[in-house]
Amino acid sequence: MWTLFTSHASEFFTGFGWTILSSVIALIGSTILGLGFALLQIVPNRFANIVGKIYIEVVRNIPLLVITMFFYVVVAKVLNLNGFVSGTIGLTLYTSAFIAETIRAGINSVDSGQYEGARSNGLSWWQAMRYVVLPQAIRLVIPPLGNQFVNLIKNSSVLAFVAGLDLMYQANMISQLTFDTFGPYIIVAIFYLILTLPLSYYMRYLENKTDR
Amino acid sequence: MQDFLQAYSWINMRFLLTGLWVTIEVSVISIIFSFIIGSILGVIRYMKVKYLSAIVGFIIDMIRNLPLLLIIFFTYFALPRIGVHFNVTVSTIVAMTIFESAMLAEIVRSGIKAVPKGQLEGALSNGLNFYQALWHILLPQAYKKMIPPIVSQFVSLIKDTSLATIIMLPEVTFRAQTIYAQKPMEIIPMFLMLAILYFILNFTISQIGSYIDRRMVS
Numbered sequence: 458m459w460t461l462f463t464s465h466a467s468e469f470f471t472g473f474g475w476t477i478l479s480s481v482i483a484l485i486g487s488t489i490l491g492l493g494f495a496l497l498q499i500v501p502n503r504f505a506n507i508v509g510k511i512y513i514e515v516v517r518n519i520p521l522l523v524i525t526m527f528f529y530v531v532v533a534k535v536l537n538l539n540g541f542v543s544g545t546i547g548l549t550l551y552t553s554a555f556i557a558e559t560i561r562a563g564i565n566s567v568d569s570g571q572y573e574g575a576r577s578n579g580l581s582w583w584q585a586m587r588y589v590v591l592p593q594a595i596r597l598v599i600p601p602l603g604n605q606f607v608n609l610i611k612n613s614s615v616l617a618f619v620a621g622l623d624l625m626y627q628a629n630m631i632s633q634l635t636f637d638t639f640g641p642y643i644i645v646a647i648f649y650l651i652l653t654l655p656l657s658y659y660m661r662y663l664e665n666k667t668d669r
Numbered sequence: 670m671q672d673f674l675q676a677y678s679w680i681n682m683r684f685l686l687t688g689l690w691v692t693i694e695v696s697v698i699s700i701i702f703s704f705i706i707g708s709i710l711g712v713i714r715y716m717k718v719k720y721l722s723a724i725v726g727f728i729i730d731m732i733r734n735l736p737l738l739l740i741i742f743f744t745y746f747a748l749p750r751i752g753v754h755f756n757v758t759v760s761t762i763v764a765m766t767i768f769e770s771a772m773l774a775e776i777v778r779s780g781i782k783a784v785p786k787g788q789l790e791g792a793l794s795n796g797l798n799f800y801q802a803l804w805h806i807l808l809p810q811a812y813k814k815m816i817p818p819i820v821s822q823f824v825s826l827i828k829d830t831s832l833a834t835i836i837m838l839p840e841v842t843f844r845a846q847t848i849y850a851q852k853p854m855e856i857i858p859m860f861l862m863l864a865i866l867y868f869i870l871n872f873t874i875s876q877i878g879s880y881i882d883r884r885m886v887s
Contacts, residue, residue, distance in 0.1 A: 518871035614736035653734035
């Protein structure tokens, strides 16, 4: 196993790098999009609410693989994107729906008196959100958001389907090259755990802290 | 130009729907197994048995933090190396069950933990032993509260069965790919149909879930 690792170290670390890059891009993108769709669902505009709701329900109920393959097979051909980019776009859109739900739940769990108080003190809807509701919601939302990020890192493995150069893709490549169907997957599993375990333990710690 | 009429011919639709049935079958079997195993593991983790709970907890945390795709690969490609052979369907079910049991165990554990402490204390001081208290007092209350997370876990299980296309399980996503690989004119209709089929299946399940949840709470 160790010789397998040392002889293919550059592939493993390349995959590790692409996995991290894709996860970070998707995290930033899906947080922005997710916040947008969460706000779309609560703005005082019936049409915007419905649009937000439809987007979230549709994206949440379709497998990530189908979304990613759509971008790879259809959109990438038109816009000439490579596997990594189309995979990351699919990942971003998919995760944004879950993040939107998380943020919306966080906003809803802020006591409604806070919003009413802000409005009756003369703040506009946007000011009330920006200065009163969102700052309180963020604290509640951080642990579930962190768990979404763990899911995001795990889900980035679908990049392997679209030649996205990530860890899972490299594992398949090495396994096909060396005819070893055991070692590469164990090594890649360790790489994934290095990314996800500390994060999910930290989130559990934060959850326990806010519970108390 | 994309050919919708040709794409949704009866032959194609029958081919896809057979795949959807495979998706449902694999999902239901995995749901049943992972619900049972996940509940047992969750209870073990909650009970804090010496050593056992720590070991179970560690394994659950490892599995939860790995991509399901990796576990599918592992059960299909790596296990034969150590003498365990499964066919594609069984491999998928085993992989899904391993992964989803770990996810459910965590839901069950935190669900039991969320039942107010007085319930357990009250049951014990009324003469029930721990297992009776668990079975009659803690679990019924815990499961009622766990309905939303369990249902959404099942929905993600159904979606995740699509990952088994990589080991060529003939489920709906794989079949759609088979169709559009032969006929590039049917790519967009196939994706649209996949989206519709998955949406109908999963949306129905989440609606039923929230209906049951509302009935239980009120």
